[in-house]
Amino acid sequence: MHSSPGSDAARSTGKDHRYHSVMSGPPVLKSGGLLGHTRAFADDPLGMFSLLLETFPNEEVVRIRFGPFMDYAVTGAEAARQLMLGGHDHLVRPWFFNRVFKEMSGLNLFTANGEEWSWRRKMIGPAFHSAEIAGMADTMVSIAERVARNWHVGDRIDLTEEMTSLTLEVAGQALFGVDVRADDRGRRLALAFEGMIQWTNYRVERFFSEPVWAPTARAARARRAIGVVGSIAAEAVAERRAQGGEHHDLLQLLLDSRDAETGEPLGDLEVVSEAKAFFFAGHETTSSALSWAWLELARHPDIANALREELTRVLDGRSPELSDLEDLDLTRRIVEESLRLHPPAMVLTRRTHGAVEAGGYRIPRNRGILVLIYAIHRNPKYWDAPHTFDPDRFTPNRSRGRPAHAFLPFGEGPRMCVGSRFAMTEACLILATLAQRWRFEVEEPTEVKPDTRFVLKPARLSATVLGGL
Numbered sequence: 141m142h143s144s145p146g147s148d149a150a151r152s153t154g155k156d157h158r159y160h161s162v163m164s165g166p167p168v169l170k171s172g173g174l175l176g177h178t179r180a181f182a183d184d185p186l187g188m189f190s191l192l193l194e195t196f197p198n199e200e201v202v203r204i205r206f207g208p209f210m211d212y213a214v215t216g217a218e219a220a221r222q223l224m225l226g227g228h229d230h231l232v233r234p235w236f237f238n239r240v241f242k243e244m245s246g247l248n249l250f251t252a253n254g255e256e257w258s259w260r261r262k263m264i265g266p267a268f269h270s271a272e273i274a275g276m277a278d279t280m281v282s283i284a285e286r287v288a289r290n291w292h293v294g295d296r297i298d299l300t301e302e303m304t305s306l307t308l309e310v311a312g313q314a315l316f317g318v319d320v321r322a323d324d325r326g327r328r329l330a331l332a333f334e335g336m337i338q339w340t341n342y343r344v345e346r347f348f349s350e351p352v353w354a355p356t357a358r359a360a361r362a363r364r365a366i367g368v369v370g371s372i373a374a375e376a377v378a379e380r381r382a383q384g385g386e387h388h389d390l391l392q393l394l395l396d397s398r399d400a401e402t403g404e405p406l407g408d409l410e411v412v413s414e415a416k417a418f419f420f421a422g423h424e425t426t427s428s429a430l431s432w433a434w435l436e437l438a439r440h441p442d443i444a445n446a447l448r449e450e451l452t453r454v455l456d457g458r459s460p461e462l463s464d465l466e467d468l469d470l471t472r473r474i475v476e477e478s479l480r481l482h483p484p485a486m487v488l489t490r491r492t493h494g495a496v497e498a499g500g501y502r503i504p505r506n507r508g509i510l511v512l513i514y515a516i517h518r519n520p521k522y523w524d525a526p527h528t529f530d531p532d533r534f535t536p537n538r539s540r541g542r543p544a545h546a547f548l549p550f551g552e553g554p555r556m557c558v559g560s561r562f563a564m565t566e567a568c569l570i571l572a573t574l575a576q577r578w579r580f581e582v583e584e585p586t587e588v589k590p591d592t593r594f595v596l597k598p599a600r601l602s603a604t605v606l607g608g609l
């Protein structure tokens with residue numbers, strides 16, 4: 141995979157954008173065989189991203205062949221900005237990935253395109269105000285505290301699994317009002333989610349696989365899991381409508397969303413579908429960010445010590461609150477640096493519905509685009525020692541002069557993650573709560589492998605729970 145750069149590299153090095161004619165287009169990564177890079181991309185996407193950066197250090201857009209198709213891969217910050225902001229009207233989420241999310245959650249903010257997407261975004265986007273998120277901060281902390289109370293010195297745990305069940309618990313509470321550890325409905329939700337992830341991994345790993353309505357045992361299992369999440373969401377909506385009263389959670393945020401022009405709320409079925417999208421898009425991504433943060437802290441004891449010093453200075457043993465986040469500067473930078481080095485959403489995928497411009501090239505209509513967040517986050521043009529975990533690179537001093545779009549873990553432009561503030565709040569509060577109480581000894585931290593199937597996360601993070609501060 142990591143073959144040395146061939147003549148494409150020589151052709152691209154030192155080129156000025158004006159040099160490329162519209163006809164020639166961005167350089168193409170050489171590949172043998174009928175399938176092009178399909179196999180390499182599926183087997184080792186991270187290796188593929190590094191290869192592109194090494195081969196075309198001066199390009200922002202290159203081409204990769206997948207069978208008969210030629211996709212455009214974006215490795216530069218400026219080209220990503222141009223596309224996601226300027227080209228937005230000519231881009232849609234492509235069918236290949238979207239079909240799986242649609243099978244899971246139906247039509248919603250995540251899966252809709254064009255007008256169908258636009259009105260949803262106008263309704264739901266503004267509801268994600270700080271005030272709404274503030275109401276959920278206490279829930280995040282109290283769930284993290286409960287998890288922390290359940291651990292004992294010497295316990296052997298898998299931190300990736302623990303972070304997944306922790307963020308699942310926050311999502312279960314914030315979206316469906318259920319307790320995934322304690323009540324029956326919550327446990328059914330957790331099991332169903334597991335089934336949905338298995339189905340997603342199965343579908344995205346294969347170009348040819350049966351759809352969810354197919355008469356196979358695997359598809360039937362997925363249908364049951366999807367049905368369980370749908371019925372739990374519908375029950376939560378019905379109960380909340382019946383209860384009334386004041387609530388501060390993601391479900392209420394959806395119920396309170398209003399069409400800016402007509403003042404109309406979302407219908408019940410729409411709320412259910414959006415809740416499923418939040419559930420699906422939100423919790424595995426946040427748990428991945430936390431898992432990477434623990435791994436990097438294990439690899440860098442000096443940074444772990446500095447974190448504990450910050451927590452002692454700011455919190456002095458008490459639980460963190462939302463208002464503490466502005467003083468928990470290193471905590472936030474650790475989360476940001478984890479998101480840079482290991483972005484849970486490694487790639488943004490799009491299809492052009494009209495021609496767009498990026499990186500000095502014109503990309504015609506009906507082409508596939510991959511915005512390689514992972515590659516942009518490790519592009520040496522923007523980051524010194526790009527493979528090193530260094531939270532200080534996010535201090536104002538060291539951020540000066542760096543293009544803002546060199547860091548885009550939540551995407552960019554009108555389709556940027558609606559839950560980014562919720563996710564940052566959750567990750568920082570959970571990290572602060574747990575790191576105050578526990579330290580972990582991670583087994584062979586340099587050997588931990590990434591799992592690249594759904595979101596980028598550590599495959600396994602076996603650890604022993606050590607004492608507190």
Ligand code: HEM
Binds near residue numbers: 418421485551563
């Ligand atoms: C660390 C955690 C998270 C990461 C890294 C992340 C990343 C992303 C990215 C990269 C996108 C853009 C996808 C694209 O343009 O194709 C996105 C979209 C989205 N995210 Fe997140 N996300 C996170 C947490 C959340 C949370 C907590 C929620 C909900 C509570 C959420 C809900 C959504 C939704 C609904 C969209 C679609 C927005 C649209 O298309 O208008 N995400 N996310």
